[in-house]
Amino acid sequence: MRVCPKCAAVYREDVAFCGVDGTQLVDQVDDPVVGQTIHRFRVLECIGSGGMGNVYRVEDTETGQIHALKVMAGELAANRTIVRRFELEAKSLSRVRHPNVVAVRAFGGTKEGLRFLVMEHVQGLNLKDALDRHARFPAARAASITRQLASGLSAAHAVGLVHRDLKPANVMLTSEAGFEYVKLLDFGVVYDTEGPGDTRMTRTGLLMGTPGYMAPEQALDRDITASCDLYALGAILYEMLAGRRIFPDPNPVEQLVRHVKDPPPPLRDVGGLEKIAMALLEKDPADRPSSADEVVLEIDRLNSRSLRPSRQHVRSVAERDRNRRYEAQSPSSDLFASLSRDLEATTDSPRPPKNPRQGVGGLLGELLVQMGMITPSALEEALAVQPTTKHRLGRLLVERGAITEDRLLNALSRQLGLDIWRPTAPHIHPRVLQAVPRELATEHRVLPVALKREGETELVYLAAKDPLDQTVTSAVQANLPNNAQPVWLLAREAELERALVKNYLAQPASA
Numbered sequence: 001m002r003v004c005p006k007c008a009a010v011y012r013e014d015v016a017f018c019g020v021d022g023t024q025l026v027d028q029v030d031d032p033v034v035g036q037t038i039h040r041f042r043v044l045e046c047i048g049s050g051g052m053g054n055v056y057r058v059e060d061t062e063t064g065q066i067h068a069l070k071v072m073a074g075e076l077a078a079n080r081t082i083v084r085r086f087e088l089e090a091k092s093l094s095r096v097r098h099p100n101v102v103a104v105r106a107f108g109g110t111k112e113g114l115r116f117l118v119m120e121h122v123q124g125l126n127l128k129d130a131l132d133r134h135a136r137f138p139a140a141r142a143a144s145i146t147r148q149l150a151s152g153l154s155a156a157h158a159v160g161l162v163h164r165d166l167k168p169a170n171v172m173l174t175s176e177a178g179f180e181y182v183k184l185l186d187f188g189v190v191y192d193t194e195g196p197g198d199t200r201m202t203r204t205g206l207l208m209g210t211p212g213y214m215a216p217e218q219a220l221d222r223d224i225t226a227s228c229d230l231y232a233l234g235a236i237l238y239e240m241l242a243g244r245r246i247f248p249d250p251n252p253v254e255q256l257v258r259h260v261k262d263p264p265p266p267l268r269d270v271g272g273l274e275k276i277a278m279a280l281l282e283k284d285p286a287d288r289p290s291s292a293d294e295v296v297l298e299i300d301r302l303n304s305r306s307l308r309p310s311r312q313h314v315r316s317v318a319e320r321d322r323n324r325r326y327e328a329q330s331p332s333s334d335l336f337a338s339l340s341r342d343l344e345a346t347t348d349s350p351r352p353p354k355n356p357r358q359g360v361g362g363l364l365g366e367l368l369v370q371m372g373m374i375t376p377s378a379l380e381e382a383l384a385v386q387p388t389t390k391h392r393l394g395r396l397l398v399e400r401g402a403i404t405e406d407r408l409l410n411a412l413s414r415q416l417g418l419d420i421w422r423p424t425a426p427h428i429h430p431r432v433l434q435a436v437p438r439e440l441a442t443e444h445r446v447l448p449v450a451l452k453r454e455g456e457t458e459l460v461y462l463a464a465k466d467p468l469d470q471t472v473t474s475a476v477q478a479n480l481p482n483n484a485q486p487v488w489l490l491a492r493e494a495e496l497e498r499a500l501v502k503n504y505l506a507q508p509a510s511a
Contacts, residue, residue, distance in 0.1 A: 001028060002074075007112035008032040009074030010054060020077045020113035033071055037061060038116055039106055041069055052076065052086055057121060060105075067105050068122070072115040083115060090117045095159045100152030101184045102172075122183045124174030127236070131168055136243030138419050139270040141180070145173070146237045146276070147299045148182035153233065154292035156184075157226040164224065166232035167213045168239065211252040211259075212245050216283050219256040227285035230292065234280025241267055241274060246281070272302045378402040392466055409490050421449055421463040421489040421496075428503050435460045440479050441504050444472045447496060449489065458484045463491035463499070 002011040002025040004018035010031060017024055033056060036043050041058040048055040053073035059066055076082045090107035097103070106118040127145070131137075137145075149171065156163060163170075165186065172183040211219075215231035218224065238246050246265070247258040264281050267274035276298050282288045289295050374397060382396050389396060394412060397403045413420050428449060433441075435458075436448045450461040460480060464472060467488035476486055 001031070002026070003028045003032045004074060007110070007114055008036065009077060009114060010071070011074040015075050019074060019079075025074075033114075038069065038071075038110060038114070039108060039118070041067060041106075041118055043069060052082075058118065066121045068119045070117040070119065077113065077115060086115050086117070092156075092161050093117075093119070096152075096156050096161065098152050098155035100148045100182050101155060120183075122172045122174050122185075124172050124183075126185075127168035127171035127173060130173055131239060131243075137240040138413075139241070139273050140413055142237060142240040142270075143273055143299050143302065144180065145171075145182055145240065146233065146273075147296055149184060149233055149236070150292040150295040150299070152182070152184040153226070153229050154296065157229070157292060162224055162226055163229050163232075164218070165210055165213075166229050166236070167210045168236060171236070211255040212247070214256060214259060215285070216260040217285060219260055225285060226291065227288050230280050230288050230295065231285075233292075233295065234277050234288075237273070237277040238264060238267065238281065241270055241277060273299075276302075374402045392469075395465070405492055409492060412490055418467060418488055418490050421461075421491045423449075423495055423499055428499070433503055435480070435484065436462070436476070437479055438504055440475055441500065444475050445496065445500065446472060446476060447491070447499050447503070449499075456483055459487050460484050461487045461489055463489045463496055465491060465493055465496060 002015060003009065004011075004020065004023050005026055006023040007018065007020050009018055009020050010033060011018075011025060015025060031046050031054075033054070034043050034045060038058075040061050042061055044057045044059055046054050047057050047068070053071050053076065056069045056071065057066060058069040072083070072086050076086075087107070090104060093102065093104040094107070102122060103120045104117065105120065107116065109115050125133075149166075153163065153166070163184070166184075170184065170186040172185055174181050174183060213232040213235040215228040218228045218231075235246055242265075247255050247262065249255050249258065260283070263283075264278065267277060276289075276295065280288055280295070289298070378397070378400075379402075382393060382400060382402065386393060386396055394403075394408045398405050398408055409420050412418070428447070432448050432451050435451060436446060441447060445465060447463045448460055449463050452459040452461070458481075462476065466472065467490065473486075480486060
């Protein structure tokens with residue numbers, strides 16, 4: 001890398017002289033910013049690079065807390081427009097106080113001329129990497145992420161800011177206490193609808209944003225409004241539900257043209273969430289939801305109809321001091337989804353993963369009480385008799401009449417991040433049935449319902465009453481071929497038994 005020996009600016013391009021102070025640059029292997037203390041923040045390491053510059057992990061020398069520090073790249077510091085945009089990002093973020101928007105701790109410049117922005121340090125996985133890893137998301141998880149993004153966008157729109165570059169790479173997924181939280185990042189191309197014209201820094205013919213998520217009016221260089229962010233939100237929701245972009249054309253110009261002219265391909269039915277995605281992707285801004293708050297309300301209506309927990313109130317530090325609440329995100333399943341992914345791990349070893357069920361029953365009971373599905377006394381009675389039975393807590397509550405099976409499945413689907421199998425035909429294709437031995441299906445009540453090829457791996461979708469029963473998962477893991485990977489689905493007991501009878505028990509065993 002090339003660095004300035006005077007101000008320590010790092011250059012990513014082949015430049016001869018520093019744009020900050022005019023000093024001749026030198027070649028250097030080590031990053032000169034690492035080890036410095038900038039405005040009471042000691043720089044520990046470089047953790048990434050963005051459009052504006054490098055991002056570092058830093059420690060507050062006064063409190064010991066860890067934060068993220070963005071330092072503008074040297075080759076950009078000589079451009080006054082870009083410097084002002086960097087400052088606008090800092091000022092814009094500092095105006096938004098919301099748990100789903102990354103918080104600004106400090107910003108400014110060093111006496112040598114380096115421009116910096118200190119933000120909360122968010123550990124996790126960005127949504128782009130998560131989509132690359134998992135492709136299609138369960139509907140419950142997609143709804144939770146969309147709701148949180150809409151809630152964060154609402155806070156930004158309320159102070160006159162349009163993100164203008166909402167995309168999966170600018171969305172961070174993190175977890176706390178078993179819930180998945182969304183953090184909206186990178187307001188580097190933010191548009192201030194309330195600021196004076198010279199602060200907007202937008203010229204005719206200069207497009208700001210990412211082609212795959214750009215609203216038609218944004219692509220046509222028309223007026224920028226909050227509805228542009230809603231279109232991008234719809235593109236993200238579409239990608240989570242479909243497992244692919246709306247228009248996956250690698251040519252950016254073709255993507256822009258298709259966003260302007262072509263309707264998005266239809267989505268499968270996912271309980272109404274697909275209608276929200278299509279409404280957000282309307283070409284005319286007037287046909288989209290009127291605000292991000294309306295998206296939040298629509299998702300809450302879907303949650304209410306499916307009897308899932310509708311939301312969890314999360315407060316920022318400032319709002320907690322004022323005893324006010326932001327309605328943020330629905331409880332999601334980062335922890336429990338990771339548990340289920342452990343059970344779906346590759347079959348490199350015949351040993352099943354360690355049973356993650358320990359402690360889940362109590363958490364399920366607390367969730368059911370919080371949702372108002374059972375009373376605290378019903379939970380206490382079930383937990384008291386559970387040691388004398390062989391049933392899991394949920395099944396025991398159903399047998400005792402404390403909760404219906406449908407409500408239990410909806411709660412488990414939310415908690416574990418698993419889809420619910422709802423049969424559309426009485427018979428399963430013979431090739432699918434061959435994926436699991438007959439004895440395994442009849443003894444452990446596991447039904448293969450679909451097969452899907454992903455590269456060299458064959459995904460076997462299995463419906464079961466209890467996908468985290470270690471006896472069942474161990475037996476399945478031991479009997480699947482080496483190139484097969486189980487994907488678990490929740491199933492209603494009556495539907496599962498009928499399907500087993502029609503596909504296995506009513507058929508003679510093969511010789």
